[in-house]
Amino acid sequence: MIRVVLPAHLRALARISGEVELDVTGPVTQCAVLDALEARYPTLCGTIRDHDGGARRAFIRFFACEQDLSHQDPHTPLPEPVTCGAEPYLIVAAMAGG
């Protein structure tokens, strides 16, 4: 079970309260987590990464385990504390945005 924390504006858009818990099959990568998130909440499609190509939107960042994963290959496995549910995967609205 993967824990995902969304920024307030996306929780409001998708009508989510609190963390999202996702079951991800196969390797737990950023791409796989985002695929599972968008499958459950189609409203989020295009708001975190582009429809075409899946590039991260410029003012969205991905953090976990006190690391900035935003620039990592999205197919790289996530840290073990995230994959086992001990730590959340954080989707963050950059301070430069808004």
Next chain:
Amino acid sequence: MSRVRVLVGTRKGAFVLSADGKRERWEVSGPHFAGWEIYHVKGSPADPDRLYASQSSSWSGQVIQRSDDGGATWEPVGNKFTYDGVPGTHQWYDGTPHPWEFARVWHLEPSLDDPDTVYAGVEDAGLFRSADGGQNWEELAGLRGHGSGPSWQPGAGGMCLHTIILDPSRPGRMFAAISAAGAFRSDDSGQSWTPVNHGLQSEGIPDPDAEVGHCVHRLAMHPSRPEVLYMQKHWDVMRSDDAGESWHEVSGNLPTDFGFPIDVHAHEPDTIYVVPITSDAEHFPPEGKLRVYRSRTGGDEWEPLTRGLPQQHCYVNVLRDAMAVDSLDSCGVYFGTTGGQVYSSPDAGDTWAPIVRDLPAVLSVEVQTLP
């Protein structure tokens, strides 16, 4: 008694202002979509309970919201705006070619007769259409593709398609306007387009009377006389009597002919409204006096409307989509400011009063007249 519903888009959410036909006591609902930029909210003429809203943010891009109950509840619909084919390039601010990139929806224009059909004018300038209530969007690529697209360039606010007008008397005829490209007309439901800018003079472009490149800020039409169009350009207020084939200036005695919105009285096709703004550099009213100007002669002769509007120390702007009229017997006129005020006049502009004073900067104002 009839009612009015004013749909207000702001920098940080949407607001719905409602009143009965007297337009004296207002109910304020909102903010809807708090924290997001709401460029435009508009209702379907065919079903007034069907509303569309353009919601966007620099964090998360574009969302389109739809309401089927007059704005009480909303549902996100499709937000995938993909240009047709290889988008190509347009001019960038420095004159270099720049790839076409979708930024946001500036204007939503529901069909006159089908609540599920809606047009979207977007930045970078393009026209999209949905026939399923906003779920799926398809570009009407004939506009960008008619030939002049590579020479278009952005205005200060971006290269936006901000005006879409559907001709009620001639199915298939529609008009669009782009900053800074100009006005365009289609007679085949948006499949093919012709620039309609003859008569425009713009000092800010190398060829002042070029076929395209003009910074048109807004177009307006009265539905009973669709061959007459009015235009607020970057500078100059213009009029066409032949559906855009030719334009002539009707700025007349305006204190300045720079401005953004222009609109037409609901029952008097020759009565038009503008809000003069000092200049391209000084986006506030001349002398700090907020004045709507009205012409009852289709232009050239203008009178200032000031009763109830601030006549000192006022330095707000009124953006291009932030003026609207209702269709009650005594035509109501509405506009919103970058200072967050929404003003209403229930008597065609003779007197004004603020409905609200302290909203976020107002981006758009539309009004629905309800039974």
